[in-house]
Amino acid sequence: MNTSDRDDRTTPDLQEISDEKIAGLLRLTGPRPAVPADRTSRVRAAVRARWRAEVAGRSKRQTLWTVAALAAAVTVAVAVGFTRAWRPGGPPAAGIAALVEVGSATARKGEAVPSGSDLMTGTRDRLAIRLSSGHSVRLDVDTRVRVLSRRAVALLSGAVYVDSGGPDPLQEPGGESIEIRTPAGAIHEMGTQFEVRIIDAAVRVRVREGAVSMNRPAGGLEVQAGRELEIGGDGSARSGDVPISGAPWAWVDEVAPMMAIEGRTLREFLDWVGRERGLVLRFAGAELAASASAIRLSGSIDGMTFDQALDSVLPTCRMGHRIEGDHLVIEPLAGAETSS
Amino acid sequence: MHDRDLDLARRMLAGDEEAFNEFFDRSFPALYRFAMARMNQDADGAEEVAQATLVKAISRIGTFRGEASLLTWLCTICRREMSRFYERAGRGRPTTELIEEVPEIRAALESLSALAGDDPGAALRRKEIMRLVHMTLDRLPDRYADALEWKYIEGLPVRSIAARLALTPKAAESLLTRAREAFRDGFAALNAV
Numbered sequence: 237m238n239t240s241d242r243d244d245r246t247t248p249d250l251q252e253i254s255d256e257k258i259a260g261l262l263r264l265t266g267p268r269p270a271v272p273a274d275r276t277s278r279v280r281a282a283v284r285a286r287w288r289a290e291v292a293g294r295s296k297r298q299t300l301w302t303v304a305a306l307a308a309a310v311t312v313a314v315a316v317g318f319t320r321a322w323r324p325g326g327p328p329a330a331g332i333a334a335l336v337e338v339g340s341a342t343a344r345k346g347e348a349v350p351s352g353s354d355l356m357t358g359t360r361d362r363l364a365i366r367l368s369s370g371h372s373v374r375l376d377v378d379t380r381v382r383v384l385s386r387r388a389v390a391l392l393s394g395a396v397y398v399d400s401g402g403p404d405p406l407q408e409p410g411g412e413s414i415e416i417r418t419p420a421g422a423i424h425e426m427g428t429q430f431e432v433r434i435i436d437a438a439v440r441v442r443v444r445e446g447a448v449s450m451n452r453p454a455g456g457l458e459v460q461a462g463r464e465l466e467i468g469g470d471g472s473a474r475s476g477d478v479p480i481s482g483a484p485w486a487w488v489d490e491v492a493p494m495m496a497i498e499g500r501t502l503r504e505f506l507d508w509v510g511r512e513r514g515l516v517l518r519f520a521g522a523e524l525a526a527s528a529s530a531i532r533l534s535g536s537i538d539g540m541t542f543d544q545a546l547d548s549v550l551p552t553c554r555m556g557h558r559i560e561g562d563h564l565v566i567e568p569l570a571g572a573e574t575s576s
Numbered sequence: 577m578h579d580r581d582l583d584l585a586r587r588m589l590a591g592d593e594e595a596f597n598e599f600f601d602r603s604f605p606a607l608y609r610f611a612m613a614r615m616n617q618d619a620d621g622a623e624e625v626a627q628a629t630l631v632k633a634i635s636r637i638g639t640f641r642g643e644a645s646l647l648t649w650l651c652t653i654c655r656r657e658m659s660r661f662y663e664r665a666g667r668g669r670p671t672t673e674l675i676e677e678v679p680e681i682r683a684a685l686e687s688l689s690a691l692a693g694d695d696p697g698a699a700l701r702r703k704e705i706m707r708l709v710h711m712t713l714d715r716l717p718d719r720y721a722d723a724l725e726w727k728y729i730e731g732l733p734v735r736s737i738a739a740r741l742a743l744t745p746k747a748a749e750s751l752l753t754r755a756r757e758a759f760r761d762g763f764a765a766l767n768a769v
Binding site: 255258259261262263264265266267268269270271272275276278279280282283284286287290291534535552 | 589590596600605608609619623624626627628630631634635637664705706709710713714721724725727728729756759760763
């Protein structure tokens with residue numbers, strides 16, 4: 237012990253543990269054991285993903301509250317319009333699955349939607365519903381639909397995205413086909429993911445997976461995955477290619493209901509992410525694929541984006557990922573090894 | 577009130593990346609060691625529990641009021657997460673007797689003088705004391721804990737500690753004084769549990 241230590245010492249009879257004892261204790265016990273770097277890295281990635289999701293969610297809630305407080309007149313107008321459009325007497329045909337910034341606060345997650353009801357989104361709102369048939373239908377901003385029945389929806393304006401697999405692989409539709417009615421004709425899905433958008437007088441259909449058929453007075457048309465079809469107001473048809481992942485589908489990700497991962501395998505989670513984002517799942521090795529089927533997950537990814545969910549879940553399984561073209565590649569986490 | 581911790585929580589809520597890093601770097605190693613000590617040194621289990629604790633804490637960080645320290649608050653959550661961990665695994669929690677959780681702590685602490693010497697028969701108690709000392713260090717501000725370790729374990733002179741902390745030697749001496757006082761208070765608080 238040096239001079240400065242002695243100078244710092246308080247009166248011995250007033251302290252239970254002297255400076256000498258502190259020094260002795262520390263020398264005796266040695267430094268605190270360090271946490272292995274790979275464990276720190278894994279947990280940091282997972283916790284950071286949750287933190288970012290939390291901060292993003294909080295920011296949205298604050299925005300919503302501000303809008304509600306400052307624009308009360310607008311909010312009431314939207315609420316009245318929404319309520320009038322609701323058809324309380326109809327049989328339940330759908331339920332609200334997810335909402336993004338619903339300014340009117342007239343819909344709640346889990347709420348039943350009677351058949352015959354109109355659902356509207358504003359310029360900042362998106363909405364996801366699950367039809368009683370099991371289909372997931374997502375509404376983009378500035379969209380209005382009428383829920384006609386458990387398997388039919390009329391698109392009145394804006395855009396919808398339909399996923400016949402839904403966000404939950406355990407709740408797939410039981411073989412029923414969904415119909416989206418538009419001014420240009422009725423669109424029937426054939427086991428698929430697709431978007432229908434009304435653009436002025438035209439109706440555009442984009443198919444991400446599977447195929448859809450369109451029935452119209454001028455004759456039926458079929459649209460396959462990776463293709464789009466636009467029917468003009470004059471009945472003319474134009475078709476072209478569309479990527480099955482990336483920017484054209486970005487809005488769909490924003491309102492995607494997150495999977496309840498508790499008790500599910502990692503493989504189920506990855507299959508779900510791949511399908512939602514239009515990516516083909518690929519493992520860097522057979523061993524990884526086998527592990528993914530064996531690992532059971534615990535926790536929640538509610539409120540996260542797909543990227544945040546991947547960043548949160550995979551490191552805990554000692555895996556990482558990268559997007560390579562249309563592939564979601566799962567690989568071992570760099571430097572992953574068992575340590576204690 | 578733990579104003580520094582409260583400020584950290586507020587900055588995290590505001591999305592401050594630096595605050596997140598400070599929160600994680602301060603909390604995770606301490607929680608991991610806390611869990612390891614209570615889970616029979618099960619490293620995978622401790623990692624899972626520490627992660628679950630931090631994730632839960634982040635979802636509730638807005639409710640942190642600073643009445644207890646952040647680490648005390650986290651340790652409360654961690655105990656619940658350990659129980660959940662063993663429930664999920666379908667097995668009982670190990671009955672690890674921790675010195676800070678049993679009435680005999682006073683007796684053990686009274687023998688500190690002997691433990692600090694060369695008594696070879698006190699290995700078990702020495703291990704328990706070691707955990708208590710490490711826990712006390714974990715609960716100190718990082719600079720305090722680091723300064724104490726550098727000074728008394730690595731044997732660094734004050735001027736080297738000052739250089740590591742980007743302080744003048746006088747300021748480093750002052751910091752060491754405060755660090756010893758904080759250690760003494762923290763150790764006594766655990767002793768009183």
